[in-house]
Amino acid sequence: MLTGIQALLLDISGVIYQGSQPVEGAVEVIEKARQKGLTVRFLTNTASKSSAQIMQELRSMGVNIEPQELFTAPRAACELIDERGLRPYCILPDAIAAKFECYPPEQADAVLLGDAVDGLSYASLNQAFRLCQAGAPLIAIGMNRYYMSDEGLQLDAGPFVKALEWAARTEAQVMGKPGRAFFHRAVASTGYQAHECLMVGDDIDADVLGALDAGIPAVLVRTGKYCPEDEQKLTSGGRVIDSLAHLFD
Known part of the structure; x- marks a missing residue:
């Protein structure tokens, strides 16, 4: 092997x-x-x-x-955002949010989505949908379907990225x-x-x-x-x- x-x-x-x-x-x-x-x-x-x-x-x-x-x-996504000079609306877990300069929807020109768990609410996803629908690029921190925790299998960010792709008729750039x-x-x-x-x-x-x-x-x-x-x-x-x-x- x-x-x-x-x-x-x-x-x-x-x-x-x-x-x-x-x-x-x-x-x-x-x-x-x-x-x-x-x-x-x-x-x-x-x-x-x-x-x-x-x-x-x-x-x-x-x-x-x-x-x-x-x-x-997250590191790869951060490098991409810096290279393009983007202002992302972020749906991220607290552990890495500080790595990014995130913007309110009215100032954002991109969407950055990771495995934010409870942060992946209808309200936050709807804001992301509206931005993508208006032409903002969707950047995904990975596309995993699920992951294993001590409590068993858990939904990862991938299903939510797919939902936004389908609803906004866009394609995510996967940085992972x-x-x-x-x-x-x-x-x-x-x-x-x-x-x-x-x-x-x-x-x-x-x-x-x-x-x-x-x-x-x-x-x-x-x-x-x-x-x-x-x-x-x-x-x-x-x-x-x-x-x-x-x-x-």
Whole structure:
């Protein structure tokens, strides 16, 4: 499975930990990968935690991670907004809202949407719809359908992005998985080519099929949000293992 692979692109939630508990053997495999000389990158669409919080959680579980190894969808979205000089109306969780300069609807010229949980109300989504209907671009922090928490599966931002796309007859620019631009950015940081990297994820659509679409070999793990029917969606270049702990088996 790892023949010719020089870099690992690892999803975090559902692959390295589930809820607040680490996946058994995952930390040891990451360390083994480093010992073998593999470059490691951590990719996440999570917007409910800051980058500092994500790194602190991983370090508390024994994962060695440096800031340049973490690629988050909020960071990619922030860079896009700065490059275009946009004034976004934001529907974001409190953990990352401070990273963005957000504007009231009457001043906004874009919509930025993430997994804001209770912030995804009818009122906020209706404001976003009106802006998109008037021509404002819709920027999505990831397109995940759902995620796994300690309480079980939870709706992610993807379904709400799809609703706005359909209602406003627009198409979101996805600054996170499964967007090609996000994967290409992560690959470029490794110094290798896409076919020399391996994506490992628990989300068949955002992690695995998204990576394959970007030309990156991918592995689906049977942890996190994995469902047995996910395996039927696998295309050429995709593999399945029980968990990250089995990557070198």
